[in-house]
C-alpha cells in the first residue's frame with residue numbers, strides 16, 4: 306500500500322476554499338480517505354473551527370506572526386514541510402495568482418508533478434486520479450494521470466459546488482509543531498489600493514463584453530449602462546487594450562478567464578483566443594453585424610445587427626421589465 310494517504314486542500318480565497326472542500330469531500334469519499342486543511346496565519350483558530358463545519362475532517366494550524374500576511378517563501382516552506390510530514394496523496398490548491406505560484410513551487414521543491422487549472426477531477430476504477438484540463442487555447446481537453454505522489458492540482462473558481470455548512474460537523478484541530486518558517490526574500494514596504502472595479506471580472510455573474518465593433522472609447526457607456534442594469538461588469542477584447550490602449554486588461558487566453566452566468570458579446574468576432582477566456586460562461590449571447598462571425602458557433606443566443614441600436618434597446622427593455630416587477 307502507498308505511504309501517501311489523504312486529500313489536502315488549500316486556498317487563501319474563501320469562496321474557492323469552500324469549492325475545494327466540496328470537491329475534496331467527494332474525492333475523499335471515493336478514495337475512502339480523510340480530508341485535511343492546513344490553516345496558515347496568525348491567531349486563526351476561529352477560522353479553523355469554521356472549516357470543520359464545511360467538512361474538513363482534520364485541520365492543521367500553523368500559527369506564526371511571519372504568516373500574518375501572504376509572502377510566498379514563508380508559506381511555501383510551511384506547506385513543503387507539512388506535505389513531507391503528512392504525505393497526502395492529493396493536494397488541491399486554488400488557482401488564484403498566489404495559489405498557482407505556490408502549487409508550482411511546491412511541486413518543484415518536492416520534485417513531483419503539478420496539473421494546473423483542472424476543469425474536472427475524477428477517480429477511475431483503479432483509484433487513479435483523472436485530471437482534465439483545456440489545452441491548445443481551448444481546442445482540446447486532455448486527461449492526465451500522475452505517475453508519482455503527492456499529486457498537486459490547481460482548481461479555478463466555479464468549477465465545483467461549494468461544501469455546505471453543517472453545525473454538527475466536527476473536525477480534529479491540531480497545531481503543527483517543529484516547522485521552520487523560511488523568511489521572505491522580499492519585504493513589503495507599502496500596500497496601496499489601486500483603482501479597480503468593485504468586483505473582479507472573474508467573480509462577476511454577468512459580463513457585457515465589448516470588442517472592436519465599438520468605434521470609440523466613449524461608446525462604452527452603452528455597455529456600462531447594460532452592465533449596470535444587470536448588476537454586472539464590462540469586459541474587453543485584447544486589441545482594445547493592447548492596440549488602442551483604451552483599457553489595461555482583457556478577457557481571453559492571455560487575459561482573464563471568466564465564468565459568468567451570462568456573457569453578452571457585443572461587437573466581438575469570437576476568435577479562439579477570446580473564446581478561451583469565456584468558454585465556461587453558462588449562457589453566451591452574441592450581438593454582431595456579421596452572421597458569419599466565429600462567435601456564432603458557440604453562442605446560445607444570436608442577435609444579428611448593429612450593437613449601437615441593439616444594446617440601448619436591450620437596456621431600455623430591461624429597465625421597463627425591472628420597473629414593472
Ligand SMILES: Cc1cc2nc3c(=O)[nH]c(=O)nc-3n(C[C@H](O)[C@H](O)[C@H](O)COP(=O)(O)OP(=O)(O)OC[C@H]3O[C@@H](n4cnc5c(N)ncnc54)[C@H](O)[C@@H]3O)c2cc1C
Pocket residue numbers: 515516517518519541542543544555556557558559560561571572573574575576578579582592593594595598610611612613
Ligand atoms: C498570442 C495571442 C493571444 C491573444 N490573446 C487574446 C485574448 O486573451 N483575448 C482577446 O480578446 N484576444 C486575444 N488575441 C487577439 C485575437 O486574436 C483577436 O484579434 C481579438 O480577440 C479580436 O478582437 P475583436 O473581436 O474585438 O475584434 P474583431 O475580430 O475585429 O471583431 C470585431 C467584430 O465586431 C463586429 N462589428 C463591427 N461593428 C459592429 C456593430 N456596429 N455592431 C455589431 N457588431 C459589429 C464585426 O462583425 C466583428 O465580428 C490574441 C492574439 C494572439 C496572437
